[in-house]
Amino acid sequence: MTEAPDPKKELIEHLPAMRAFAMSLTRNSAAADDLVQDAVVKAWSNFDKFEPGTNLRAWLFTILRNTYYSLYRKRRREVEDPDGTMAGKLSEKPAHDGHLAMNDFREAFAQLSDEQREVLILVGAEGFSYEDAAEMCGCAVGTIKSRTNRARKRLAELMHLEDELEMTDASTMAVINGKPAA
Amino acid sequence: MAKKRGHSKLDEQIDDNLRRVYSSTVNEPLPDRFAKLLDELRERERGETGTSGEEDE
Numbered sequence: 001m002t003e004a005p006d007p008k009k010e011l012i013e014h015l016p017a018m019r020a021f022a023m024s025l026t027r028n029s030a031a032a033d034d035l036v037q038d039a040v041v042k043a044w045s046n047f048d049k050f051e052p053g054t055n056l057r058a059w060l061f062t063i064l065r066n067t068y069y070s071l072y073r074k075r076r077r078e079v080e081d082p083d084g085t086m087a088g089k090l091s092e093k094p095a096h097d098g099h100l101a102m103n104d105f106r107e108a109f110a111q112l113s114d115e116q117r118e119v120l121i122l123v124g125a126e127g128f129s130y131e132d133a134a135e136m137c138g139c140a141v142g143t144i145k146s147r148t149n150r151a152r153k154r155l156a157e158l159m160h161l162e163d164e165l166e167m168t169d170a171s172t173m174a175v176i177n178g179k180p181a182a
Numbered sequence: 183m184a185k186k187r188g189h190s191k192l193d194e195q196i197d198d199n200l201r202r203v204y205s206s207t208v209n210e211p212l213p214d215r216f217a218k219l220l221d222e223l224r225e226r227e228r229g230e231t232g233t234s235g236e237e238d239e
Contacts, residue, residue, distance in 0.1 A: 008224075011220070012212075012216070012217075012220060015212055015216050016207075016208045016209070016210070016212060017208055019207060019208070019210070019212075020204050020205075020207035020208045023207050024204070024207075033213060033215065036216070037215065037216070037219055040216070040219060040220075040223075041219075041223070044223045102202065102203065102206075105199045105202075105203055106203055109200075109203065120196075120200055121200070121204060124196065124197040124200040124201070125197070125200040125201050125203075125204035125205075126204075152192075152193050152196050155196055156192055156196060161192060161195070161196075
């Protein structure tokens with residue numbers, strides 16, 4: 001009786017995060033769920049190659065992104081933005097409480113390249129280390145670092161963030177730190 | 183998770199918003215299709231180990 005956790009049982013715990021990652025890659029909820037389904041099927045038939053004790057989420061995310069780049073990226077060009085996530089224009093500046101309007105942020109995020117969105121989710125939202133992200137994306141750690149920096153910079157530009165922050169920095173951060181999101 | 187990498191405040195604000203958008207999807211209820219999918223995968227596997235299965239791979 002060994003107590004090694006069964007990755008097949010643990011898989012379901014990672015599905016919400018896989019959906020969120022897929023959503024940020026495809027920017028389309030129907031395509032995102034199809035992508036997750038494809039990745040789950042692929043993972044299931046490859047669980048014998050998963051090393052127990054290693055990071056299951058990183059392993060699943062790697063499968064998901066590889067599936068996206070091999071299948072979905074091409075396919076997406078044929079479907080023109082059915083959710084309208086990219087179509088909106090950026091209008092508002094950050095709200096005075098320092099939190100950006102969620103829709104504006106989504107729209108700015110959607111304008112980044114696939115690689116930029118991917119790295120921001122892995123490093124910024126999921127909190128993977130640069131090293132883990134590099135392994136997942138099959139590129140050098142330095143590439144991940146510079147890609148992350150460029151992506152953050154681009155996002156700030158799209159959101160007109162810089163000037164705003166300089167003026168209200170202290171109070172902004174106080175509000176952000178004091179008030180949990182929604 | 184809360185690693186410090188010499189972030190600027192701006193980076194922190196961006197990450198903060200990233201996490202808000204990301205977690206709003208993470209917190210959505212899981213569509214039924216995924217529970218069904220996992221059931222199917224387990225079912226198929228049981229069929230394979232028990233009798234002879236038809237797997238494509």
